[in-house]
Amino acid sequence: MPKVSMTVNGKNVSAEVEGRTLLVQLLREKLGMTGTHVGCDTSQCGACVVHVDGKSVKSCTMLAVQADGAKITTIEGLATGNDLHPMQAAFKEHHGLQCGFCTPGMVMSAVELAKHNSNPSEHEVREWLEGNICRCTGYHNIVKAVQAGAKAMAAAK
Amino acid sequence: MAVDGIGAAVKRKEDFRFLTGRGNYTDDLARPGQAHAYVVRSQAAHATLGKIGTAKALKAPGVVAVFTGADLAADNIGGLPCGWGIKNKDGSAMHEPAHPVLAVGKVRHVGDPIAVVIAETLAQAKDAAELLDIDMKELPAVANMREALKPGAPVVHDGGSGNVCFDWHLGDADAVAAAFKKAHKVAKIDLVNNRLVANAMEPRAAVGEFDRATGEYTLYTTSQNPHVIRLLMGAFVLHIPESRLRVFAPDVGGGFGSKIYHYAEEAIVTWASAKVGRPVKWTAERSESFLSDAHGRDHVTHAELALDKDGKFLALKVDTLSNMGAYLSTFAPAIPTYLYATLLAGVYTTPAIYAEVKAIFTNTVPVDAYRGAGRPEAAFLLERLVDIAAAEMGMDRVEIRRRNFIPSNAFPYQTPVALQYDSGDYNATLEGALKLADYKGFEARRADAKKRGKLRGIGISTYVEACGIAPSNIAGALGARAGLYECANVRVHPTGSITLFTGCHSHGQGHETTYAQLIAERLGVGLDQIEVSHGDTNKIPFGMGTYGSRSLAVGGTAVVKALDKIVDKAKKIAAHLMEAAEADIEFKDGKFTVAGTDKAKTFGEIALTAYVPHNFPLDKLEPGLDETAFYDPKNFTFPGGAHICEVEIDPETGVTKVVNFTAVDDVGRVINPMIVEGQVHGGVAQGIGQALYENCVYDDNGQLRSGSYMDYQMPRADDLPSFKVATAITLCTHNPLGVKGVGEVGAIGSPPAVINAVVDALKDHGVRHIDMPASPQKIWGIINGNRRMAAE
Numbered sequence: 001m002p003k004v005s006m007t008v009n010g011k012n013v014s015a016e017v018e019g020r021t022l023l024v025q026l027l028r029e030k031l032g033m034t035g036t037h038v039g040c041d042t043s044q045c046g047a048c049v050v051h052v053d054g055k056s057v058k059s060c061t062m063l064a065v066q067a068d069g070a071k072i073t074t075i076e077g078l079a080t081g082n083d084l085h086p087m088q089a090a091f092k093e094h095h096g097l098q099c100g101f102c103t104p105g106m107v108m109s110a111v112e113l114a115k116h117n118s119n120p121s122e123h124e125v126r127e128w129l130e131g132n133i134c135r136c137t138g139y140h141n142i143v144k145a146v147q148a149g150a151k152a153m154a155a156a157k
Numbered sequence: 158m159a160v161d162g163i164g165a166a167v168k169r170k171e172d173f174r175f176l177t178g179r180g181n182y183t184d185d186l187a188r189p190g191q192a193h194a195y196v197v198r199s200q201a202a203h204a205t206l207g208k209i210g211t212a213k214a215l216k217a218p219g220v221v222a223v224f225t226g227a228d229l230a231a232d233n234i235g236g237l238p239c240g241w242g243i244k245n246k247d248g249s250a251m252h253e254p255a256h257p258v259l260a261v262g263k264v265r266h267v268g269d270p271i272a273v274v275i276a277e278t279l280a281q282a283k284d285a286a287e288l289l290d291i292d293m294k295e296l297p298a299v300a301n302m303r304e305a306l307k308p309g310a311p312v313v314h315d316g317g318s319g320n321v322c323f324d325w326h327l328g329d330a331d332a333v334a335a336a337f338k339k340a341h342k343v344a345k346i347d348l349v350n351n352r353l354v355a356n357a358m359e360p361r362a363a364v365g366e367f368d369r370a371t372g373e374y375t376l377y378t379t380s381q382n383p384h385v386i387r388l389l390m391g392a393f394v395l396h397i398p399e400s401r402l403r404v405f406a407p408d409v410g411g412g413f414g415s416k417i418y419h420y421a422e423e424a425i426v427t428w429a430s431a432k433v434g435r436p437v438k439w440t441a442e443r444s445e446s447f448l449s450d451a452h453g454r455d456h457v458t459h460a461e462l463a464l465d466k467d468g469k470f471l472a473l474k475v476d477t478l479s480n481m482g483a484y485l486s487t488f489a490p491a492i493p494t495y496l497y498a499t500l501l502a503g504v505y506t507t508p509a510i511y512a513e514v515k516a517i518f519t520n521t522v523p524v525d526a527y528r529g530a531g532r533p534e535a536a537f538l539l540e541r542l543v544d545i546a547a548a549e550m551g552m553d554r555v556e557i558r559r560r561n562f563i564p565s566n567a568f569p570y571q572t573p574v575a576l577q578y579d580s581g582d583y584n585a586t587l588e589g590a591l592k593l594a595d596y597k598g599f600e601a602r603r604a605d606a607k608k609r610g611k612l613r614g615i616g617i618s619t620y621v622e623a624c625g626i627a628p629s630n631i632a633g634a635l636g637a638r639a640g641l642y643e644c645a646n647v648r649v650h651p652t653g654s655i656t657l658f659t660g661c662h663s664h665g666q667g668h669e670t671t672y673a674q675l676i677a678e679r680l681g682v683g684l685d686q687i688e689v690s691h692g693d694t695n696k697i698p699f700g701m702g703t704y705g706s707r708s709l710a711v712g713g714t715a716v717v718k719a720l721d722k723i724v725d726k727a728k729k730i731a732a733h734l735m736e737a738a739e740a741d742i743e744f745k746d747g748k749f750t751v752a753g754t755d756k757a758k759t760f761g762e763i764a765l766t767a768y769v770p771h772n773f774p775l776d777k778l779e780p781g782l783d784e785t786a787f788y789d790p791k792n793f794t795f796p797g798g799a800h801i802c803e804v805e806i807d808p809e810t811g812v813t814k815v816v817n818f819t820a821v822d823d824v825g826r827v828i829n830p831m832i833v834e835g836q837v838h839g840g841v842a843q844g845i846g847q848a849l850y851e852n853c854v855y856d857d858n859g860q861l862r863s864g865s866y867m868d869y870q871m872p873r874a875d876d877l878p879s880f881k882v883a884t885a886i887t888l889c890t891h892n893p894l895g896v897k898g899v900g901e902v903g904a905i906g907s908p909p910a911v912i913n914a915v916v917d918a919l920k921d922h923g924v925r926h927i928d929m930p931a932s933p934q935k936i937w938g939i940i941n942g943n944r945r946m947a948a949e
Contacts, residue, residue, distance in 0.1 A: 020280065034185035035178015037410070039358045040443035044866035047358060075178035088176040092168055095831050098839065099665030100175025101358040101410025107176065122879065129874040133866070135358050135411050136665045138842030138903075139874040141835060 009077030024059035046132030049105035075104035086152035096145030098136035118154035162678030166831035188436035195282035199264035202298035202859025210290030219281030226261035252317030265483035268448025298859035328511035336472030340463035344546035352455035359410025365426030382702020409664035418487035453527020455480035486525035496531030502572035540909030590799035594819035614918025621797035624898030625710035627790035642789035645715035651768035653761030660700015661712035681747025706898030718786035798822030800906035811937030825897030840903020848911035
């Protein structure tokens, strides 16, 4: 089986994987990092979004071997100890989550949006999150959270 | 009010773990030595099932075991039970065919489980499943209810009357017939309430584990009601006493009804874990969820409303076909009967109502409760019919509703369809919504849209629903095979911190926060001193779980009752410590005082005394401060409200955009307004989804055509607007908090508001009704006079 090495949330990791192993399977099953979720099997829902070399990627749509040598950030890597990342804090403040299942992917997608756009309009947030499905919130509070989180990220720079 | 008590928009206690990836969902579990199960499912909608050859699969790499229905039969494993029996019009019992855990002799829908392959890895289990030698002969199938009723239609289950599960009715047929004779006008409608898939974002999962040392089984599962699963699976399927069966539903990623039911996979992994001597894990893939989670809605209805010359409703007649799918899911028979026909009075004074409901078996996935469960079907039917009646009478849509509302001074109000509403003010919610939606300004917005080439419409829906289904004795008389009470255990620890063990289950509702607020309010203890525990049958005395918006009205009342007992006992301890009469003890803001003195003891001091009883009335009182209450409600609660939707249709494409959505709901007393608003948002999004996007479609051969997110259109962020949400409450009169429930209101009130708006937008195109979902194709067909497309 091929061996892959990468950094995940700043730590060097390596594992033997099958050719067909997906990045999300490597994270969840081999590395025990279960914060990244799987909500569908057609690359639609976005619960599995992580950052690969700084870009948000659906980790169910990337083979683990494709991530060899990459720098991965998952939801577990955002907060500093008990201090939430500004985007995480905004989701809490604006009740941008209910069951929590889509949340890791939502937050990771939102963080990338905020990197490009520190003051996104409602329309821009909704367009950006088109690939992340939430069944609980109706997106209303997620949109508010992402707008607030983007501003907070810019302010924290 | 305590700082973080009732009415405060407290930020949620559960959020930190969800936001940092530390949630603990069933699929996150990795039990030592666990093997992986893959369930082999029927690809045919209807077929005979002969021998299943397992020899090749058993030799495949990594395979631990392969089991079929024959193996379950050899162990005397029972079928999946149904929790509600309905009687036919003639008093006979409904047709209740067996629901095998793994199919035996026949398969009856695409997705019917046939075998389970257990291997070291899921990939190996899937690979080995390809090697099974399954002897199947396809039979003609039937997915459509009207087809299923035709003579000569394929029969899903032998031993009944064709494909009819039950033929039931409610109301007074003679009174309705008499009223129709006197009618000035009769408004009629034929409609379909589209089949939906709940689609909680977390797919179902289950891990079974058997402890050889103790003989105890543990099932970790994605359930809304773990005690119900323990009871059903233990007593009816696997024959394991509750004392040796633990069911634990940890963090659950949404339910919306679909995780109420006892599913085959739960029994399979639990049973198999003992057979193979190691934990067995199963997780659904999304496409598997579409084929195995209970679906929702799926009604075909004809209804008629008789009106007098002033637009007063005289009588309502309803004839509904309700799809049960291929087997009876746990609560399926209750949904189109006692949660549907009983709501047909709606918010109106209609004096005579008669409903007939035929439940039909088809070769499709079983249908059961989905957010709202019967009540959205009733509200949709009524609110479409009322709009049609208004149009045909030449009356204003607001005025016809006002004229027929149950007046606010008429409560308690007995409807002609069994329910007694305790409180409500339908004018107040309607007025609130009209104002918040700027209803008066609509025609100007319509004119502006017209200039931009868009068709703008506005729709209103005024609804009532019924939550916290109860009381147990009446539900039992109507066919329920379970109790409908709730349990709370408040455990005060020696240092004054508190754990609440609740039989309800949170899968997004924020119970850890809301229940903690109830306790903070009553005991004057900080939220950080309170933990809420749910989901584990080994920790919690009993419980019926969370569904039907019951967690506050029923579960919260149980918490209040347990707190009553805690305060009672604590007062006795305080009286002893302060050498005062119990009647003189006052308790406020976490302090016990003796009336008229400056003597005081804190709640913490009392807790410590209860567990370190050195100065304690041991002759009269037991040590400890730990109280349990079971609460069985006297009645349902009746949330209601008014939803107003505004849409714009692009006539070039037929695409409808919801541009404004307003909801003013009466949910009873609000404990946490932030959480309440969030519940309404989510419900409205699902209702808009039903009205415009979502549709579960079978072809004539029973193949599911909408089996993934590529085909089943989930509402996405860019499909929806932000919502205007408010409350205008009346208190529930029969529970101490005055609470009604909020989990389902959004999904109940919104679909008719959306379709009423779409029909309004298309009013110049001669359309009086459009079935859900109002897809661009249908609307384009209507605008362009293409009947085939309009009917799709």
